[in-house]
Amino acid sequence: MGLKKWIFVEGAVDDATIATVEKLFEVTFPQDYKDCVKKFNGGYPEPNNFDYDNGAQGVFNDLISFTNADLNIKMFHEFAQDSFTNGIIPFGRDPFGNLLCFDYRFNKEVPLIIFFDHEEIEDEAIIPICNTFTELLDKLYSIE
Template identity: 85%
Template sequence: MGLKKWLFAEGPVDDATIAATEQLFQVTFPQDYKECVKNFNGGYPVPNNFDYDNGAQGVFNDLISFTNSELNITMFREFSQDSFTKGIIPFGRDPFGNLLGFDYRFNKEVPLIIFFDHEEIEEEAITPVCDTFTELLDKLYSLE
């Protein structure tokens, strides 16, 4: 179990880019996440399946890029400011357009990892995944 490698990473992200993004969202990202995106910005984890506590399966398709001009993390600024999703900052996606994110709503220092289903509304859209980014990576496994 656990992450083995990243595919299609877009190249390194520097501390200044991460700090500017943190300032934009007015948060401090967890250190384990920052270390990961420095090296694997926009990458696809292998393996990429994980289980929720309720037994359902999820897929961590890719990290949201800090540098891609077509889709990058700063484009979620409005999402993180909406009344309902205020304090949720996406960092990854599944293959179906749903989001994995940090939930800062209840703890500004230690955000939980959540899944956001874009087809649901309000609290129904949010499913807790685990406590830390490292824990998410450790949960990843292959279906093969």
């Protein structure tokens, strides 16, 4: 179990770029995530499967890029300001358009890791995954 490597990385991100995004969202990202995205911006983890507490399986397809012109983390600012999703900041995606997110709604210092299902409404859209970004990476495994 646990992360082995990242593929299709877009290039390093510096502290200033991360700080700009944090200011936009009015949050401080967890240090483990910042350390990861500095090296593996936009990358795809291998292995990439994880389990929810209920036994269902999820897929961590890729980190949302800080630098990609077509799809970058800043594009989720409006999502994070919506009345229902206020305080939920996406950092990754699954292959089906759903989001892996930091949930700052209940703790501004230590956000939980959640899955946001874009086809569900309100509370059914949010599924808890784990407590920290490192815990998520440690849960990753291959089904092969």
